[in-house]
Amino acid sequence: MMTSQKNKTQIDKQKKMQQARTGGRYEQIWQSTGKCVFCDLKDKYILHEENGIALTINLYPYIDGQLMAIPRTHISSPKQLSQNQWETMRKFTFIAKKIIRKVHGHKSMWSILREGGVNAQMSVTDHLHVHFIPIDSPDFCKWTYRKLKNSPLQNAELYKQQAQLILKKDTKFEVKYHQQSSLPIACDVVIMNDKKEILFQKRSLNARIVDNPISLPGGHFDQTDKSLEDALQREVKEEINYSLDISKLELLDSRIDTIYYKYISKYLKKAYNEPHKMIWNTYLYKGVCKFNNFKANDDCQEIIWVPLKKAQVHENLSNKLKKTLKKIEL
DSSP states (O other): OHHHHHHHHHHHHHHHHHHTTTTTOHHHHHHTOOSOGGGSOOGGGEEEEETTEEEEEOSSOSSTTOEEEEESSOOOSGGGSOHHHHHHHHHHHHHHHHHHHHHHOOOEEEEEEEOOSTTSOHHHHOSOEEEEEEESSGGGGGOOOOOOSSOHHHHHHHHHTTHHHHHHHHHHHHHHTOOOSSOOEEEEEEEEETTSEEEEEEEOGGGEETTBSEEOSEEEEOOOSSOHHHHHHHHHHHHHSOOOOGGGOEEEEEEEEEEEEEEEOTTTOOEEEEEEEEEEEEEEEEEEOTTSOOOOOTTEEEEEEEEHHHHTTOTTSOHHHHHHHTTSOO
16 A cells, blocks of 8 residues: 555656646746755666766756756866766767657757856756757747656656667767877786786676776776876785785886776666777786785686686687787796
């Protein structure tokens, strides 16, 4: 009985949200929230999220299918967005247009960036956001609200049914349109023991390199206040509980590489691959004891030792990594 009452309350709430614009209740709603609603986004309405930017349903849309891109951090100006966040905003504009056309059949869309300020409903939305508004007629220049066919939850469900398309367009944007003014740097290390075995790690799913089910310890670095060797030392300590002596590191290979990481979308419940282009340095570290206190931590799920000759032709390593390993002389 309680479940039935809860469902009825939920349906009534959705209907009120659906009719708020055309029923004239919206002004009262936003003035009485008492909080920034964009700092309290609900998972059930979110479609996708990257770099602290959420792609979400608009709860009080002008027209069915309207979407928004909202930074998780409460900021009021575009100048506070990082380069990666700007790229994510561009990506979500691309994705929004594709899925609006697929789900609601509208070929045109307005992208409207709203900053904070005295004319931006400051008690609620002094929080930067972008509207993606489907256009079904030229009269939308007059901000004519449409009578909605769907509640916010129904619109969210319609879009989530296009999960495969959303993630496909995510990857396509990264491959074709992503712009970088600089490349991040990644470093890893070939740790080799006196038996000519190399230490590999099996990473957790959200940190896994697609071409390499097993990989070398290391990672990509954003800090600029330390040397690459110091950053690599910290990463190795976190992943396998081993303290490198950076004076013994030898640079084995340096290249520009594109790798794919496997991610799982929290909101779409699907795995997808995303490319990352970076400068990649691989170091060599010889002479460790196999029985040191190695321990899988952080992104590392399991430690695996592989003889060098087998690693140079290993089926679970990318061709680029195998080529690098062939530079090691026995």
